[in-house]
Amino acid sequence: MTDKVNLFDFDREALTAWFAEQGEKPFRARQLMKWIYHERVTDFDAMTDLSKPLREKLKATAELRFPTVIADRLASDGTRKWVFRYDCGNSIETVFIPEDDRGTLCISSQAGCALACPFCSTAHEGFNRNLTSGEIIVQVWLAKEMLNCDRHGNNRVVTNVVLMGMGEPLVNFNNVLPATRLMMDDYAFGLSKRRVTLSTSGIVPAIHALREVTDLSLAVSLHAPNDELRNQIVPVNARYGLDALLDACHQYVQHNGQHGGVTWEYVMLRGVNDSLEHARQLVELLRGIPGKINLIPFNAFPGSRFECSKRGDILAFQRYLTENGYVATIRKTRGEDIDAACGQLVGQVKDRSRRERKLSRKEVETL
Numbered sequence: 330m331t332d333k334v335n336l337f338d339f340d341r342e343a344l345t346a347w348f349a350e351q352g353e354k355p356f357r358a359r360q361l362m363k364w365i366y367h368e369r370v371t372d373f374d375a376m377t378d379l380s381k382p383l384r385e386k387l388k389a390t391a392e393l394r395f396p397t398v399i400a401d402r403l404a405s406d407g408t409r410k411w412v413f414r415y416d417c418g419n420s421i422e423t424v425f426i427p428e429d430d431r432g433t434l435c436i437s438s439q440a441g442c443a444l445a446c447p448f449c450s451t452a453h454e455g456f457n458r459n460l461t462s463g464e465i466i467v468q469v470w471l472a473k474e475m476l477n478c479d480r481h482g483n484n485r486v487v488t489n490v491v492l493m494g495m496g497e498p499l500v501n502f503n504n505v506l507p508a509t510r511l512m513m514d515d516y517a518f519g520l521s522k523r524r525v526t527l528s529t530s531g532i533v534p535a536i537h538a539l540r541e542v543t544d545l546s547l548a549v550s551l552h553a554p555n556d557e558l559r560n561q562i563v564p565v566n567a568r569y570g571l572d573a574l575l576d577a578c579h580q581y582v583q584h585n586g587q588h589g590g591v592t593w594e595y596v597m598l599r600g601v602n603d604s605l606e607h608a609r610q611l612v613e614l615l616r617g618i619p620g621k622i623n624l625i626p627f628n629a630f631p632g633s634r635f636e637c638s639k640r641g642d643i644l645a646f647q648r649y650l651t652e653n654g655y656v657a658t659i660r661k662t663r664g665e666d667i668d669a670a671c672g673q674l675v676g677q678v679k680d681r682s683r684r685e686r687k688l689s690r691k692e693v694e695t696l
Contacts, residue, residue, distance in 0.1 A: 335394040336365065337463030337470070340507040341514055351386065362516040365393065369474065394463060395471065409485075411472065415440070415464055419457050421495050423468045425476065425485065432476075433489040436468040438505050439496025444530055445564050446550075448596055450630035451495045459501040465508035469518060490520060492695065493528040493548070497565075499535035509545055522546065533569040536577040544585035547622075548592040549578060553602050554610035562601070569615065579618050590619025596627050597638035597646070604642075608649040621656040628662060 339347060344358040360378060361489035364370045372386045373379070399420060400412035407427045414420040419440035426433045442449070443456035469490060476485040490512050492498040498505045505527070511517040512525045528548040529536065536547070553559035559566040566574075578591050592616065597603050611622070624647055627637040638646075643659060 331392065333390055333392045335461070335463040336391050337393060337467050338461055338507070339529070340510040341516060342510075343507060351390075353383065359516050361387075362514070366470070366511075366517040369470075395467060396464070398471070398475075401475070407605050411468075411475070411477075413468065413471070415460075417458070421460070421464075421468075423472060423494060425472055425487070427485050430531055431487050433584070434469060434472050434487045435491050435494050436465060437494035437496055438465055438498040438501045442496045443500070444497050446530065446552075446562060448552075448562060448598060448627060448633065448635050450633070453630075453632060459504055460496070462504045462507040462511075465504060466511050466517075469512065473518075478615070487518075488520075489524045489526070490518075491526045491528060491548070493526070497530055497532065498527050498568070499529045499532040499539070502535050502538065506539075506542060510585045511544060513545065523589070526592065528592075530563055531569050531574045532565065533573045533577045534580055536574075537576060540581040540584045546589070546592070547578065547581055548594055549574070549594045550596075552596050552598075554607050554614050558602060558607075575614070575618060578620075582619055590621070593620055593622045594625060595622055596625045597643050598627050599636040599638045599642075601635065601640040601647055605645060605649055608646045612650065612653045612655065615655070621658065622650055623658055623660055625660045626662055 334347065336344070341358055341362060344362065348355065348357045348361075356595045358378070361376070364376045364379075370376060370666050371393045373384045373391075376384060379387075394416075396413035396415045398411060399414045400410070402410045409425045409427075411423045412420050413423060417440075421437040421440055422433040423437060426435065430681055439456065440458050440460065441456035442451045442453050446583070464598070469487065476487065492505065492509075509525055509527065512517055512520050513522060522543075522545050524546075526546040526548050528550060530550045539547075551559075551561065553561075553566075556566060556570050557572060582590050595611070615622070624643060626643060627635055629635075630636065641690075647657045649692055
């Protein structure tokens with residue numbers, strides 16, 4: 330690790346401030362961002378509209394820090410998964426999911442996850458640390474680069490980014506926010522707010538904070554229609570229960586004028602949360618909050634004690650929701666043959682957390 334600043338860590342505001350500290354004009358930030366994100370140039374000497382003294386200064390004080398690509402796998406359905414290793418030795422996973430009308434990139438925000446949801450393979454790996462802003466955004470930069478140079482002969486474009494990979498994004502709020510700003514910045518990736526989605530298990534104070542600083546799309550890993558059950562399968566619910574969570578989501582939608590509302594993610598676990606009574610409770614729970622419900626067939630992984638709901642039960646659950654006025658979709662399982670499906674991302678994490686532990690009050694409040 331060098332003492333040079335990693336330029337991937339800076340959104341436009343932070344980069345402008347950094348240039349000011351170097352005695353440079355604010356417009357230098359826009360110039361540099363266009364080279365990095367539009368022209369995809371990483372050699373400072375090739376940034377020809379920057380003065381030679383500035384280029385020399387950048388070489389001496391700054392860098393663009395990249396992880397090592399230790400795996401690049403293509404599934405039979407076209408899903409592609411990369412494993413990136415950072416300098417600390419931890420590895421995370423990033424997945425690209427191609428569809429007819431879009432290309433969705435699923436990125437990670439932490440090395441591991443400490444929230445200990447028992448149906449998620451990431452949680453079984455434990456937790457090491459938050460990723461920096463640069464370590465988050467470089468996943469998007471590298472994915473676009475490797476898709477443009479696709480050795481498999483595919484022409485793929487990233488149209489959507491979802492923070493649904495390894496980790497809980499809102500526990501890493503201060504690093505995730507600048508990264509999402511870069512995703513939506515016209516001088517960087519230029520995605521619309523409808524095409525950048527943050528998925529959370531329900532860190533209520535952070536949802537309140539998020540609505541004040543951004544209006545990106547919000548997804549919530551709900552997975553249960555009552556507190557008793559959700560406490561068992563989404564342990565953070567014991568700290569932030571459903572009443573508080575739904576109130577925070579309602580305020581987020583109202584404050585940001587998001588008519589599409591929240592995407593409610595609901596993993597289908599056989600004999601756990603998939604009965605028609607659970608569907609009835611879900612209808613009542615979400616009444617009055619705009620949104621759609623995404624039913625996710627459970628993807629098995631070694632050591633899991635859960636099974637996926639029967640196909641007929643998933644269809645019956647969906648039918649009940651739609652008959653009661655909800656938009657309910659069933660997520661198509663993608664990349665299962667390369668362990669890239671929802672809930673299967675594990676990377677290689679040097680666990681510092683005690684596997685499957687619950688966050689203490691102090692940790693939740695300070696992260």
